Every structure is written in C-alpha cells, then in structure tokens.
Amino acid sequence: xxxxxxxxxxxxxxxxxxxxxxxxxxxxxxxxxxxxxxxxxxxxxxxxxxxxxxxxxxxxxxxxxxxxxxxxxxxxxxxxxxxxxxxxxxxxxxxxxxxxxxxxxxxxxxxxxxxxxxxxxxxxxxxxxxxxxxxxxxxxxxxxxxxxxxxxxxxxxxxxxxxxxxxxxxxxxxxxxxxxxxxxxxxxxxxxxxxxxxxxxxxxxxxxxxxxxxxxxxxxxxxxxxxxxxxxxxxxxxxxxxxxxxxxxxxxxxxxxxxxxxxxxxxxxxxxxxxxxxxxxxxxxxxxxxxxxxxxxxxxxxxxxxxxxxxxxxxxxxxxxxxxxxxxxxxxxxxxxxxxxxxxxxxxxxxxxxxxxxxxxxxxxxxxxxxxxxxxxxxxxxxxxxxxxxxxxxxxxxxxxxxxxxxxxxxxxxxxxxxxxxxxxxxxxxxxxxxxxxxxxxxxxxxxxxxxxxxxxxxxxxxxxxxxxxxxxxxxxxxxxxxxxxxxxxxxxxxxxxxxxxxxxxxxxxxxxxxxxxxxxxxxxxxxxxxxxxxxxxxxxxxxxxxxxxxxxxxxxxxxxxxxxxxxxxxxxxxxxxxxxxxxxxxxxxxxxxxxxxxxxxxxxxxxxxxxxxxxxxxxxxxxxxxxxxxxxxxxxxxxxxxxxxxxxxxxxxxxxxxxxxxxxxxxxxxxxxxxxxxxxxxxxxxxxxxxxxxxxxxxxxxxxxxxxxxxxxxxxxxxxxxxxxxxxxxxxxxxxxxxxxxxxxxxxxxxxxxxxxxxxxxxxxxxxxxxxxxxxxxxxxxxxxxxxxxxxxxxxxxxxxxxxxxxxxxxxxxxxxxxxxxxxxxxxxxxxxxxxxxxxxxxxxxxxxxxxxxxxxxxxxxxxxxxxxxxxxxxxxxxx
Numbered sequence: 001x002x003x004x005x006x007x008x009x010x011x012x013x014x015x016x017x018x019x020x021x022x023x024x025x026x027x028x029x030x031x032x033x034x035x036x037x038x039x040x041x042x043x044x045x046x047x048x049x050x051x052x053x054x055x056x057x058x059x060x061x062x063x064x065x066x067x068x069x070x071x072x073x074x075x076x077x078x079x080x081x082x083x084x085x086x087x088x089x090x091x092x093x094x095x096x097x098x099x100x101x102x103x104x105x106x107x108x109x110x111x112x113x114x115x116x117x118x119x120x121x122x123x124x125x126x127x128x129x130x131x132x133x134x135x136x137x138x139x140x141x142x143x144x145x146x147x148x149x150x151x152x153x154x155x156x157x158x159x160x161x162x163x164x165x166x167x168x169x170x171x172x173x174x175x176x177x178x179x180x181x182x183x184x185x186x187x188x189x190x191x192x193x194x195x196x197x198x199x200x201x202x203x204x205x206x207x208x209x210x211x212x213x214x215x216x217x218x219x220x221x222x223x224x225x226x227x228x229x230x231x232x233x234x235x236x237x238x239x240x241x242x243x244x245x246x247x248x249x250x251x252x253x254x255x256x257x258x259x260x261x262x263x264x265x266x267x268x269x270x271x272x273x274x275x276x277x278x279x280x281x282x283x284x285x286x287x288x289x290x291x292x293x294x295x296x297x298x299x300x301x302x303x304x305x306x307x308x309x310x311x312x313x314x315x316x317x318x319x320x321x322x323x324x325x326x327x328x329x330x331x332x333x334x335x336x337x338x339x340x341x342x343x344x345x346x347x348x349x350x351x352x353x354x355x356x357x358x359x360x361x362x363x364x365x366x367x368x369x370x371x372x373x374x375x376x377x378x379x380x381x382x383x384x385x386x387x388x389x390x391x392x393x394x395x396x397x398x399x400x401x402x403x404x405x406x407x408x409x410x411x412x413x414x415x416x417x418x419x420x421x422x423x424x425x426x427x428x429x430x431x432x433x434x435x436x437x438x439x440x441x442x443x444x445x446x447x448x449x450x451x452x453x454x455x456x457x458x459x460x461x462x463x464x465x466x467x468x469x470x471x472x473x474x475x476x477x478x479x480x481x482x483x484x485x486x487x488x489x490x491x492x493x494x495x496x497x498x499x500x501x502x503x504x505x506x507x508x509x510x511x512x513x514x515x516x517x518x519x520x521x522x523x524x525x526x527x528x529x530x531x532x533x534x535x536x537x538x539x540x541x542x543x544x545x546x547x548x549x550x551x552x553x554x555x556x557x558x559x560x561x562x563x564x565x566x567x568x569x570x571x572x573x574x575x576x577x578x579x580x581x582x583x584x585x586x587x588x589x590x591x592x593x594x595x596x597x598x599x600x601x602x603x604x605x606x607x608x609x610x611x612x613x614x615x616x617x618x619x620x621x622x623x624x625x626x627x628x629x630x631x632x633x634x635x636x637x638x639x640x641x642x643x644x645x646x647x648x649x650x651x652x653x654x655x656x657x658x659x660x661x662x663x664x665x666x667x668x669x670x671x672x673x674x675x676x677x678x679x680x681x682x683x684x685x686x687x688x689x690x691x692x693x694x695x696x697x698x699x700x701x702x703x704x705x706x707x708x709x710x711x712x713x714x715x716x717x718x719x720x721x722x723x724x725x726x727x728x729x730x731x732x733x734x735x736x737x738x739x740x741x742x743x744x745x746x747x748x749x750x751x752x753x754x755x756x757x758x759x760x761x762x763x764x765x766x767x768x769x770x771x772x773x774x775x776x777x778x779x780x781x782x783x784x785x786x787x788x789x790x791x792x793x794x795x796x797x798x799x800x801x802x803x804x805x806x807x808x809x810x811x812x813x814x815x816x817x818x819x820x821x822x823x824x825x826x827x828x829x830x831x832x833x834x835x836x837x838x839x840x841x842x843x844x845x846x847x848x849x850x851x852x853x854x855x856x857x858x859x860x861x862x863x864x865x866x867x868x869x870x871x872x873x874x875x876x877x878x879x880x881x
Contacts, residue, residue, distance in 0.1 A: 047093030100221030131172030389421020457531030564702030
C-alpha cells in the first residue's frame with residue numbers, strides 16, 4: 001500500500017477524526033466549556049478533564065465509547081508562545097475514550113489505522129513509544145502492528161505513565177511521534193529532539209488504582225483516554241514549519257500583519273514572534289469570552305486579562321498605535337464558528353469585552369511606559385542589571401502596570417526584576433495565575449466565610465499525637481457545605497481538632513485517613529485559613545455527615561520523612577551561616593515528604609568546596625545526636641536569645657522555638673525530629689541561582705536519601721554495563737570517549753571543508769566580470785554554514801578583487817548565506833559585506849551581519865532563495881558596474 005500525507009484543512013482533520021471513531025461505535029460528544037466543573041482547576045487543560053469524574057468512579061459513563069474535539073487552555077508555558085514551533089495557550093485535543101470497553105490492542109490498532117490510512121502518514125516516519133515496563137503494549141506494536149523492535153522506544157514514569165493525582169486511576173501511555181527527517185536513520189533515535197520529532201498522538205491505558213502508599217492494584221474496569229493534537233497534525237499534513245502557519249492560526253496572524261502593513265514572511269524574527277503571540281492569544285481570548293469568562297483581577301478572569309494585555313503589548317511592538325484587537329478577533333471568530341457556532345452567537349459580547357479591556361489597558365500603557373522607560377534608563381546609567389522591587393511596585397500600584405509586563409519589557413532590554421522585593425513592597429500580593437493551585441479554593445473560602453460565626457479555630461494535636469477521636473464540624477463538596485457525602489466523593493472536611501498538620505511555613509500538609517463505622521476517607525492534603533484546618537480527601541467507603549465521630553490518623557511514614565526534611569532544613573541554614581556567611585537570610589523554603597528546598601540571599605554561587613563542607617557539617621551534627629528543645633516563649637525573649645525567624649511567617653506575642661542547642665535555634669510551627677540522629681543522613685542534590693541575589697539548594701534527608709542513592713546506583717550500574725567498566729573507571733571511560741568524539745568531529749569538519757573547497761572550485765568559471773571586479777553568486781546545495789564560509793573565503797581569494805555570495809539550505813527550513821568582499825570592493829565601492837548580506841537575508845525571512853569583508857546570515861524560507869540570489873546579483877552589478 002502506498003502512503004502519502006494528504007493536505008487537509010484543520011476543519012477536515014477534525015471531521016475525519018470524529019467520523020473515524022463514530023464509524024467504530026463511538027458517540028460524538030460536544031466540547032465541554034473552558035470553565036471546568038472541577039473546582040480545583042482554573043481552566044479546561046486537557047481533553048480528558050470533562051471525563052475525570054467518570055474515570056474516578058464518581059459519575060456513570062454516558063456511553064461505552066466516546067470521541068470529542070475538546071477546547072483547552074494552558075498558560076504554564078506562556079513565555080514560550082511564539083518562540084517555539086508548538087507552544088500555545090489555546091489548542092484543540094481530539095480524543096477517543098473507552099469506559100471499560102476496549103483496551104490496548106484496539107486503541108493501538110485504531111490509532112495506527114487512522115494515522116496511516118486516513119491521514120496517509122508513511123509508517124517509516126512514525127515512531128511509537130511505550131512505558132518502559134509495559135511489555136504488553138510493546139508486544140502489540142511489534143507483533144500486531146509490525147514495528148521493528150529497535151524503533152519502539154521505552155520511556156520512564158515522567159514521560160509515559162499517567163496519574164490523576166496522588167491517588168486514583170493511573171496507567172502507562174503509548175505515544176506516536178512523526179519523524180520530519182527520516183533520512184537521519186533510526187539507530188540513535190532521540191524523541192526529545194523536537195526539531196526532528198513531534199508527538200501527535202498519546203494513548204493512555206488506565207489500568208491501575210494507586211493508593212495513598214503508592215501501591216498499584218488493577219482496576220475492575222480498564223479505560224482508554226487518548227489525545228491527538230489538532231494543531232500538530234495540521235502542521236504535519238499542511239507541511240508548514242510550525243503550528244502557527246497552519247490554517248487554524250495563520251489567517252489571524254495575517255489580519256494582524258495587515259493592520260500595520262507587514263508581510264509576515266519578510267518580517268524580522270522578533271516581529272514574527274509578536275505576530276504569533278497575537279495570533280495565539282486572540283484565538284484564546286475569543287473562546288474564553290465565548291464561554292462566559294470576563295476579565296478581572298482574580299482566577300480565570302486574571303488569565304483572560306493577562307492574555308489581552310499581552311496582545312496589546314505585542315501590537316505596540318509591531319507598530320500598532322491604537323485599538324486593533326476587534327479587527328483581529330473577527331478573523332478568529334470566523335475560524336472558530338466552523339466547529340463552535342456559539343462563538344458567532346456571542347460575537348457582540350466578545351467584541352464589547354475586548355474593546356473595553358483594550359481601551360483601558362492602552363491608557364495604562366501610555367502612563368506606565370514613560371515611567372518604565374525612565375526606570376530602565378536609570379538602571380542602565382548605573383550599569384546595573386536589575387530593576388528594583390520598589391520601582392516595579394510603584395509601576396503596579398500607581399499606574400496599574402502589571403509585574404509580568406515589567407518583566408517582559410525588562411527582558412527585552414537585557415534586565416531582570418527583583419521579584420522578591422516587589423512582593424515585600426506589595427505585602428499582600430497574590431500570585432493570581434497560581435491562585436487555584438497555591439491557595440485554598442475560592443469556593444471553600446466563601447463557605448468558610450459563612451461558617452465563621454459557627455466554627456472555632458481547629459485545635460492542633462499533631463505535636464504530640466498521630467491519631468485522635470474527633471468530631472466532624474462540617475462537610476464540603478466542591479467547596480459547598482452539604483449535609484452528607486457518599487463513597488467516591490471528593491470532600492473537604494473540617495474537624496473540631498486534628499493531628500493533621502496543615503500546610504504552613506514551607507511544610508506541606510499531612511496525609512492519612514479518617515475512619516469510623518464502615519467509613520474510610522483518604523486525606524491527601526490539609527490547608528488552613530484563619531485558623532481553620534480543611535482536610536482534602538476522598539471517601540473510599542461509607543458516608544460522612546456533620547457531627548460524626550471519626551478516628552483521625554496521619555500517615556506516620558510520611559510524617560517521619562517530613563520531620564527529617566524539616567529539621568534538616570534548620571541545620572542547613574545554620575551550616576550555611578557558619579561556613580558561607582553569617583549574613584545569609586532565608587528567602588523561601590519547601591519541606592515535603594521526599595525532599596527539601598531552601599532559598600537564601602547570596603550574591604554569588606556557593607563553591608563546591610563550601611557545599612561539601614556544609615554537607616559534612618550537617619551530617620556531623622546528625623551523628624552527634626543533638627536533642628531538640630521545643631518551647632513556647634514571648635517573641636521578644638526569643639529574639640533576645642537569637643532565634644532565627646522563618647520566611648513568610650507572621651508571629652504573635654507567643655512563639656514556638658525549635659532549638660538544637662549549640663547548632664540551631666529558629667521560630668517554627670512545623671513538626672520536627674526529637675533528636676538529630678533521627679534524620680539519619682543528609683545529601684545535597686543541587687545548588688543554583690533562581691533570581692538576582694537569590695540561590696536555591698535542593699536536598700534530601702532520612703529515608704529519601706536511600707531513594708535518591710538507589711536511583712543513582714542504578715544509573716551507575718547501567719553506565720558500567722554500557723561502558724563495560726567498573727564504577728571507578730566510568731569517568732575515565734567517558735573522558736576517553738569525549739576525546740575520541742572531538743577527534744572525530746575535527747576530522748569530519750576537515751572533510752567537510754575539503755568537500756566545500758572541491759565543490760567551490762567548480763564555480764570559478766561561473767564568475768562574471770563587472771567593471772574591474774568579478775562577481776560570483778551561487779548556491780551550494782545543503783552545505784553546512786561553516787563549510788560555506790570557508791568556500792566563500794577561498795573563492796574570493798582566488799578571484800582577486802571580487803564579491804562572492806554563496807548560499808545553501810542545510811535543512812528544509814533553514815537558509816545559510818555568506819558574503820566575501822575584497823578590500824577594493826569595501827574601499828572603492830563602499831560595500832560592506834555585513835550590511836549587504838543582512839538585507840539579502842531578509843528576503844528569506846531572516847537576517848545577519850558581520851565584518852566588512854566577510855559576513856554570514858540566515859533565513860527560514862528556502863523558497864525565497866532564488867529571489868534572494870537574483871537580487872544579490874542585480875545589486876552587485878549595479879554597485880560595481
């Protein structure tokens with residue numbers, strides 16, 4: 001059978017996908033709203049999210065098989081939008097789902113059939129991946145689909161094992177990648193090379209349930225959850241260099257370009273980035289407003305506002321002086337209404353919201369940009385690299401100029417912003433874009449406000465007790481108070497008292513269980529607000545209501561790990577002060593079950609010798625078995641004794657002091673070991689800078705060290721087997737291989753240069769006389785840039801007083817250009833190679849420059865190369881004739 005990718009419009013790809021699965025018994029369901037039912041998520045971020053309650057067993061399935069095209073919004077990688085080929089805020093995920101019906105064999109077979117026979121993708125360009133332990137999926141790809149073993153890539157937990165959360169349904173994944181450059185062979189496949197491979201289809205095999213301890217048990221009903229990226233498939237089938245140039249987005253970009261009379265393909269790279277950002281973000285905001293989201297300073301409204309403001313900002317960067325979003329949005333609405341007619345129905349509302357937000361922000365920009373320009377000038381005049389937190393806060397507080405925008409403009413000027421200083425100046429600043437993940441759910445907060453008059457602050461028993469009989473004060477489901485909740489329901493439980501530690505001071509909340517007569521509630525997290533502890537969990541058995549008596553039991557293993565990491569954090573700060581500098585101050589921390597993170601102020605990196613000394617000192621203190629002296633005392637007394645305050649804590653008149661006499665004394669409300677010997681051992685994993693003047697150390701302590709060392713030991717054993725060397729010989733073996741590689745690279749480079757010179761000599765007779773000079777304009781196929789430069793230099797030397805322009809296309813989306821001019825061309829004719837080749841490169845959508853006699857440039861549009869070379873030749877003839 002002959003396979004050939006067929007050109008399809010984005011709408012045709014969507015239709016063919018849905019029709020394919022409809023013909024195989026799947027019910028076509030409409031896209032869910034971008035505003036999810038799940039209160040823990042701001043926006044619909046994945047195609048499976050609407051079905052999550054079904055996979056979790058909380059709701060019955062509407063059918064056995066379903067297929068959808070789901071609208072999604074993600075902003076976690078917003079800074080990459082426009083800069084990479086495939087990052088977006090808005091995207092469509094095509095999916096097919098099985099709720100306890102078919103499983104791996106059928107899912108893989110259909111995915112392959114769809115990819116090769118419906119979309120015509122050549123099998124030799126497709127690479128499947130499987131979870132490293134999923135031998136079943138591996139065998140299906142090999143034996144039933146016929147993929148050679150060496151082309152099936154096994155991948156680890158991080159890439160190919162899907163989880164729904166700390167507990168619940170999970171399972172291995174299998175992905176299909178498209179190879180843009182199969183000519184490179186399949187002996188050394190690296191799926192992380194996104195210039196060669198693109199993952200377009202992900203198959204999740206939901207076959208296990210994970211409990212609080214991390215144990216996996218097979219599900220009674222196995223499910224299938226898949227996702228095929230519409231934009232990615234469009235890039236493949238439409239043969240364009242990136243997702244933005246597909247018919248799903250490019251018409252929006254073209255409309256934006258017309259506003260300022262720009263040709264996208266001839267624009268400089270930075271202008272193209274701005275146009276891509278506009279195209280992507282306008283598409284996002286149109287769908288968000290259509291789904292009822294309005295701009296605000298909280299939650300998803302804040303996400304919308306931020307996207308609109310980025311559109312306005314990038315409009316200014318390409319030369320827009322007034323309102324323009326509505327004009328661009330009209331194109332986005334035209335594209336959207338094909339699959340989502342409600343977008344056209346809400347056109348007036350969309351345009352009004354955009355008009356209001358754009359006009360309001362233009363006023364903010366006009367006021368703030370002038371002040372920001374003054375701030376940047378002041379920073380540069382002082383030869384500094386950081387905009388102070390105070391200046392950034394003044395822009396925000398006085399002019400409404402967002403911190404993200406200040407950071408964006410600063411980055412364009414090669415500067416950074418002191419974010420910690422900004423947060424301190426702002427005092428109660430909330431990181432809006434992370435609010436749903438880092439703070440209590442707003443719906444829970446509303447209910448707490450209503451319950452405040454009835455509920456007293458929760459009594460914490462966890463310093464002395466790991467379990468206790470307690471009474472249920474309130475039961476909440478999705479943030480709303482309910483009378484009772486049944487098995488399978490996610491709940492938030494408020495108790496009269498509790499042994500569970502609530503997240504605070506950098507330490508995460510405890511895990512554990514609430515149990516009673518035929519009742520089991522698995523608690524995955526605990527947060528607190530105004531002294532009230534909220535236990536987040538799921539009812540595994542029975543039902544719960546207000547007034548019930550339950551046994552609250554923390555996960556002791558997790559608590560012990562947390563205690564070890566928390567006490568180790570105190571020792572770490574003490575060791576840093578002793579060895580690196582007494583002036584070191586904490587700037588943030590995280591204490592979890594498996595690791596610790598400590599941020600501190602220091603204007604330089606900690607040296608390897610200092611890190612080793614810090615680690616040795618901490619392990620010495622651990623071995624010395626210092627008892628913990630825990631007491632409560634007046635704040636002033638604690639300060640007088642020299643106790644160190646914890647980051648982010650607000651202290652009352654009475655404070656709790658954790659004292660390891662002679663080692664460390666800190667104010668802290670967290671849980672700790674009774675003796676440093678309980679920590680066991682301490683190991684630093686990394687040290688790095690995270691912002692101006694702020695460093696971060698990540699480390700592990702106690703049982704987590706064994707986990708860390710086991711992973712490293714496995715890696716060392718694998719390397720030893722691969723290199724056939726003992727552990728102590730691996731470094732020498734790697735150094736030897738690196739030396740061999742460098743030698744081989746030099747030999748290869750020499751051969752390439754020889755080939756370039758051999759090819760270039762054949763061009764000498766093509767040189768043309770123009771006046772007293774000779775000119776040569778030619779293309780040398782796919783020669784790499786360095787070899788091209790060597791050829792141009794040698795040709796110019798052999799031709800004497802001359803101008804040489806050489807070009808090549810080392811990759812399908814890459815053009816390389818070189819100009820080599822003799823001295824007389826520079827002096828007598830005032831031609832500069834750098835300026836000349838830079839202008840020529842713009843024709844190919846690029847740019848460049850260099851010295852007056854030798855310069856190199858590049859571009860992305862190889863189809864424009866003949867035009868560029870013809871222009872170069874014409875301009876040389878005119879200038880030298």
